[in-house]
Every structure is written in structure tokens, then in C-alpha cells.
Amino acid sequence: MTLFAPPQPLVLRPYQQGAVDALAAGLKRGGKRQMLCAPTGSGKTVIAAYLTQRALAKGSRVVFVADTIALVWQTARVFASYGIPHGVVQSKNSYGKAEPVQICSAQTIERRGFLPAADVLLLDEAHRRRNKVIKLAVDFGVPMVGLSATPMTDGLGKIYDGLVNAVSTDALVKNGDLAPLKIYAAQEIDMRGAEKTAGEWRASEVRARSRPIIGDIVSEWQRMTAKHFGGAVKTLLFSADTAHGEELCAAFQAAGFDFRQSTFLDTDAETREMVDNFRHGEFTGLVSVEKFVLGFDVPDVRCIIGARPYSRSLSSFVQQLGRGMRTSPGKDYCLYLDHAGNFEGWHEDVLDFWAQGVTRLDDGEKRERKPSRREDEERQAVKCACGYVLGRGQRICPACGKTMTRRASVDIAPGRMRELTAPGSREWVKARSWVWAKMCGVAIEWKRGDTGAARRLALAQYRTLYGEWPMREWGYPWTEMPDARVKRKMVNQIRSWRGR
16 A cells, blocks of 8 residues: 555544543443544544544454445545544545545445454445445444444434544634634525425525526626625535536626536546636635535635525535635635525524534434525514404504504515624624523423423523523513523523433
């Protein structure tokens, strides 16, 4: 085996060592299949390399399964840099069959129908749930670690019996290991009434409905990059399908900006060449559907445009956000221009994930994005000043005769964008008196009038969140309507406590 670079010592960061220790503790407790949640920038492959070194020291054989061909070679480079002897199982490019560590392409394993002999299995991008690979891995019956930045997929709780969070995204941003995002809600695609397939909107529907705002996507990108960076910057754009990508590329090129698309039709060599050219600044914008959600590392991307609305794929959306959070010299932050209503719909879920990772593996329930304001417009109940609640479609109050105006779907028009909360800036958490009042309200709602139980619940939840007791005693105006953000936070804290 030829090394790509002289071997270097593998030294873990404190949180990486903590994750390794937690995985070992889980195995000792009898959990043979552990999931490691390691967000973008946390060094997931480095942790995998360390686990591999430990297994080799005990004389064990290791199989690492990568989700894409790009990730196979990326992992091989990392393992080689630490002097880990390995082979690769990837179609005609395989080598090193006798090595104790085998890095395998998931697609090749699926075609062949078997895994190389192993004492330890590492499954990268485990949230993707490749059923053939998982069945082979489970049938092996050896210790297995799933690695994922976003283990949020339905059914993972039925496969893995342990969960370890390496570190939170907020902590990585705070420590300077990730660049923060500036997220702007933009003129979005109107998906009301659109058809879905397997829970996601049809690409043809997205493409057709996005045409009225393509001009806004281009003009807003020009305006916002000029405002933040003084002009055009390296940009990644996610489209609904290849035809949608072609239309977007054409619109940017007509405005004088070189945007190019990479599709599933490109060969591996063509993809590598395009990414290299993009990395070296030969063109401004790279467009794809989901090709670069995984295994893409161009740290100096300064802007991401989201033009593909997701209905259920929260993990894909979080991965998409992460493509712009890699650090680079001179990069203070990355712009995310959301033309799909994703961040508004997934707002609380994303902020919770950035703050604390995954509190439990999904055991069968389905996550679905909340409607954005535009999508929710027809569902909004409008209350008149006289107290009467108008029904759907009503504009004149039957009680007092006042003509009502429904709230605008989004306070954005072409040429106007609204900044949303980014990681590390959950301002509502800082308002402790307000949070205490809301927690009291949630506790009263949950405990159905049992004041003593509600008080104990609220106190426990407040102390869990802040590490201290509230300054105000019970009885502060907890009769306010409970807040969805506070309620979600309490739910996640209770789930995390039950998991521990």
C-alpha cells in the first residue's frame, strides 16, 4: 500500500476522546450497535480512524462502509495520513484485499451482496439507511458503529441500541471550528397544494412553481452578496432536479455570472474536475440537486442558495446548511439565502439540533416540516378586536362588521429579505423570566390542574436548562399561553433525561 503522506500522530480533541469513551461504555453495557452523532466540522473521520487504530491494536479486522465513491477516497486519504494499513473495495478500483482494514463502497457491497470478514464494522453516513448494507451488517453480529452528522432518519432506533453526541454545532461555532451562518428568508416558492411523492414534493412541481421567482433568486443573490461581500462570491445552489438546475444556470449566465451544474450523469472524473475547478475559482456558482450534500468540502464557499423545498428531509436540509460552515482564512460567516421556506419551517428543529445534537434516535415517528408562513396562510385563524374568531375565507367580522386583513404570508417581497436566527444566537433562551413563565404555563397544561406536580416539573426543567433555580417563585403569570419553542425544549430535555 502506498501512503499519500508521511504518517502523523493521531491526537484527539477532548470532545472526540469523550465520544470514543462513551461509545466504549455503550458497548460494555451490551449495546452492540452504537450511533455516533458528529456534526459537520467535528472530525467524524478522525474519530473513525482512532477507533480503527484501537481495533487493530487488539488484532481485530475493520470494515468501513462509505456511502459514496468520493467518501471512499476521502476516507482512504485520512487513514493513509495516519499510517493505517487499508485496502479499498470499490468496483474495478479495488486494492489491498489482504489488509486488516477494508474501506468499502456501499454501492459495491450492495451489488456483490456480501461484506469482507470483519470483527468491527463502521458505517458512514448511517442516516442514509441502506437496507441491504444494514442487513448484511446486522447479520454479521459484530460490534457496529454508525457515523452520521444528522441521524434523524425514521427507523434508526430499531437498528441502533445506543446514541452518542460528540459535540454540538453551537459549541463548534463558539470555538471557531465552524463558521456561523447568516440566514435570510427570501421570496419563496409557493408549494401550496403541490403533489408529493414519498413525502417530498415532486421535482416537476417545484420546477414549475419556481419559475416566477427565478429572477428574484438571481437579483437577491446579486444584492445580498454585494451588501455583505462587495460582489459575487463562491456560491453553492441546490435545485429541485437537473431541469430546474439548467433553468437557474441559464438565468445566472444571462445576468453575466458563470454558474455550472453537476448532475448524476457526470462520471466520477468529470465530477472531480468540476469540483476542482470550482475550488480554484474558475467559475462562480456550482449547482446540484443533492449530489454535494455529502462528501463535499470546499471551505471557502461564502453563499448557499436553497431552491429546493423539503417536506420531511430534515437531515438533508441540515447537511445542506453544513456545506457553508467550514472555516476558511478571511471567512467570518456564510450567507444562506432560503428561497424554499425550509429554514422557517424547520426553524425550531434546526436550532434544537445545533444546540444539543440528537436527543434520541427516531423510533418510528415521522418528522414533517411546519408550514412556512406562506404555506400556512390559509390555515391562519384571524381574531377580530371584538373577540370574534373568523373562519377560513371570511374577511368581514359577523359580530361587529369590521373588514379584516389577514397577516401577510411572509413579510418579504422581491428586493426584501428577512434575517433569521443562526446557530449560537437563540435570543429567547436569554430571557429567563419569560422562559420561566412559559415553562410554568406548559407544566400547568401538561399536569391538568395538579399545581404541585406542575410546579415541580417547571422547576426541574428550568434547572436543567440553566443549572440554577429561577429567581421568581411559582405564581409568576404562568397563565400566559405556552410557547412552542419552550415546549419543544422541555420535550427534548425530558427525552434526553429518559434516554440517560
